[in-house]
Amino acid sequence: MRFFLGMLAGAVVIIGWVVLNPGQKKPMPITLTFHAEMEGEPLVYDQFVYDNPGGTGQFRVRDFRFYLSNLSFGQGDQTFAEPESYHLLRFDNADKTHSITLPEVPLTSIDTVRFLIGVDPAANESIDVRGDLDPNSQMAWNWEVGYKFVVFEGALQVDQDVSPLVYHVGFSENAREVAFSLPADVLTEANGQIHLTVDPTKLFDGIARVDMQALPSVKFNRSDAAMLANNYATMIAPAF
Amino acid sequence: MLRVVLILAIAAGVAAMGWMVWDRARSPVATPIADFSAPFVFGRFAVPPDNPLTEEAFALGRHLFYDPMLSGNNEVSCATCHVQALAFTDGRAKSPSLSGGELDFSSMSLANLLWGQERFFWDGRAASLEDQALMPIQHADEMGQDIDALVDELRASATYRKMFLQAYGAVTPENMANALATFMRMLISSDSKYDKYLRGEVRLTAQEEHGRKLFMAHPDTKISLRGGNCIDCHSQFLTSGFRDALDGFSNNGLDPEETLPDGLMAVTGNPAHKGFFKVPTLRNIAVTAPYMHDGRFETLEDVMAHYNDGIVVSDTLSPLILEADNAPEAGQDTVGLRMTGEEMEAIIAFLHTLTDEAFLTNPLFSSPFDGGS
Numbered sequence: 243m244r245f246f247l248g249m250l251a252g253a254v255v256i257i258g259w260v261v262l263n264p265g266q267k268k269p270m271p272i273t274l275t276f277h278a279e280m281e282g283e284p285l286v287y288d289q290f291v292y293d294n295p296g297g298t299g300q301f302r303v304r305d306f307r308f309y310l311s312n313l314s315f316g317q318g319d320q321t322f323a324e325p326e327s328y329h330l331l332r333f334d335n336a337d338k339t340h341s342i343t344l345p346e347v348p349l350t351s352i353d354t355v356r357f358l359i360g361v362d363p364a365a366n367e368s369i370d371v372r373g374d375l376d377p378n379s380q381m382a383w384n385w386e387v388g389y390k391f392v393v394f395e396g397a398l399q400v401d402q403d404v405s406p407l408v409y410h411v412g413f414s415e416n417a418r419e420v421a422f423s424l425p426a427d428v429l430t431e432a433n434g435q436i437h438l439t440v441d442p443t444k445l446f447d448g449i450a451r452v453d454m455q456a457l458p459s460v461k462f463n464r465s466d467a468a469m470l471a472n473n474y475a476t477m478i479a480p481a482f
Numbered sequence: 483m484l485r486v487v488l489i490l491a492i493a494a495g496v497a498a499m500g501w502m503v504w505d506r507a508r509s510p511v512a513t514p515i516a517d518f519s520a521p522f523v524f525g526r527f528a529v530p531p532d533n534p535l536t537e538e539a540f541a542l543g544r545h546l547f548y549d550p551m552l553s554g555n556n557e558v559s560c561a562t563c564h565v566q567a568l569a570f571t572d573g574r575a576k577s578p579s580l581s582g583g584e585l586d587f588s589s590m591s592l593a594n595l596l597w598g599q600e601r602f603f604w605d606g607r608a609a610s611l612e613d614q615a616l617m618p619i620q621h622a623d624e625m626g627q628d629i630d631a632l633v634d635e636l637r638a639s640a641t642y643r644k645m646f647l648q649a650y651g652a653v654t655p656e657n658m659a660n661a662l663a664t665f666m667r668m669l670i671s672s673d674s675k676y677d678k679y680l681r682g683e684v685r686l687t688a689q690e691e692h693g694r695k696l697f698m699a700h701p702d703t704k705i706s707l708r709g710g711n712c713i714d715c716h717s718q719f720l721t722s723g724f725r726d727a728l729d730g731f732s733n734n735g736l737d738p739e740e741t742l743p744d745g746l747m748a749v750t751g752n753p754a755h756k757g758f759f760k761v762p763t764l765r766n767i768a769v770t771a772p773y774m775h776d777g778r779f780e781t782l783e784d785v786m787a788h789y790n791d792g793i794v795v796s797d798t799l800s801p802l803i804l805e806a807d808n809a810p811e812a813g814q815d816t817v818g819l820r821m822t823g824e825e826m827e828a829i830i831a832f833l834h835t836l837t838d839e840a841f842l843t844n845p846l847f848s849s850p851f852d853g854g855s
Contacts (some may be wrong), residue, residue: 276791287754304754320483330726332727369523371522371525372521376525376725377719378525378718378725379717380729382712382718384699396801408802410700455835461700463702
């Protein structure tokens with residue numbers, strides 16, 4: 243009898259392990275969809291419809307894009323990091339969205355999502371092509387500096403005067419980590435879809451408020467770049 | 483004895499005929515181009531899966547490229563306006579039209595087409611090299627050829643029938659386009675002084691190095707960084723326009739609003755693209771004068787003068803050009819980089835390091851009808 247009970251206990255343990263072991267389940271696909279929105283509506287390009295956050299006049303957006311890198315997902319103390327994780331997000335399409343799909347994430351569920359806005363220092367100092375990093379692309383500055391992390395270009399109209407706006411933020415110290423938790427069951431209910439909003443206005447309206455007329459461009463000045471980086475650190479938010 | 487010899491001879495004849503029939507009937511097995519390499523700094527490239535690079539396609543494409551049979555009057559070949567010694571341009575502002583005038587655009591250089599923009603012509607109207615290849619042939623003012631008549635002419639030639647068979651199979655417009663695209667894709671320029679510098683084989687002179695630094699820098703008076711701003715449109719290693727989407731097209735301030743040509747807008751219908759033209763490669767730029775889509779500038783000095791103080795403002799002008807200024811004080815009446823004469827000379831010296839003599843004289847890219855094979 244004791245032998246039989248021992249066998250039974252052993253069987254329960256083995257069956258339980260097989261059934262409950264997360265490693266035995268199929269990897270799941272996950273899609274992150276980023277929606278570029280300003281003032282709560284999809285981003286409008288090429289029209290003077292947005293107010294200068296820190297001053298007078300209206301601005302238009304000609305180009306807005308940024309690098310997102312080192313995407314990882316966590317479940318308890320387990321982590322899955324996407325290899326070669328360098329994505330250029332741009333929104334000049336009909337939906338003003340950009341999606342990143344990972345066909346196989348070997349976790350049974352996900353409770354945290356992490357990534358960088360920008361590029362990690364090792365990749366930023368390299369001219370190797372990996373992911374969407376391309377030293378012959380518009381996002382490359384030059385060998386010495388690395389990549390632009392966030393690009394925002396357009397024009398400001400004050401009365402009848404139109405002047406250019408050029409904000410290129412780079413430098414390794416300006417990568418900013420974004421991390422958020424997923425409420426339980428969000429993924430199962432949404433079939434692996436995670437939606438996020440990206441608000442480019444945050445670049446100019448965050449910890450610091452920027453008057454585009456007073457600061458129409460940011461490129462290599464490190465304190466200006468850091469100010470915009472601290473602002474863009476909060477431009478992405480999950481939308482459940 | 484005689485009978486044996488006769489039988490053997492007949493058998494050999496039958497075997498030879500059988501081989502010839504089989505050789506003609508079998509599907510062609512073209513040889514992949516195996517030993518070509520390109521600098522890793524050029525980055526990734528893609529060849530259409532239905533038109534792989536093969537030796538036979540390249541040989542056919544080269545013949546077609548140099549053959550005036552491709553034109554309606556049998557006098558104009560692709561090479562008429564794309565001369566190897568001029569990096570496959572023709573030295574004219576605009577090429578002559580068959581009807582006596584001139585064409586709308588300047589002849590474009592053909593180099594490193596595997597990289598850079600995936601749209602072709604100055605206004606980007608062709609979405610692939612295969613699409614591009616047949617357009618000038620059929621254009622009434624360029625080569626004025628009826629494509630079906632051309633296929634008939636090519637089919638009448640035993641040489642072309644054989645070359646098409648070996649490369650693809652039948653003589654068709656599609657295979658003609660495929661072969662020309664393959665030839666153009668293999669026109670790789672990667673042995674200029676700049677390439678040798680990137681490979682660590684040579685040093686640039688102090689002036690060339692100064693020019694290189696200016697080329698790569700967007701000026702920022704706030705940190706006293708001087709720059710020629712070239713890299714905002716011309717990628718640092720390829721020196722072509724950018725590959726992603728339509729990033730490789732720009733309005734570089736040539737014309738005012740009233741006379742601004744449509745450019746890319748004619749293709750996309752997007753008013754934000756008015757006056758946008760394809761950013762050309764600067765490889766071999768010293769031998770491809772005159773410059774711009776309409777050949778309006780005769781020398782590199784003229785081009786530098788344009789960017790230095792001749793920018794014409796229009797609504798779609800690149801903000802990167804409008805904003806780039808090396809002078810800290812507010813502008814006067816002109817818009818431009820406001821560099822010194824010495825800085826402009828340095829950039830021009832750097833541009834000369836992009837000339838690739840090996841490319842301009844590579845016998846593989848020359849006419850196969852001039853004693854080549």
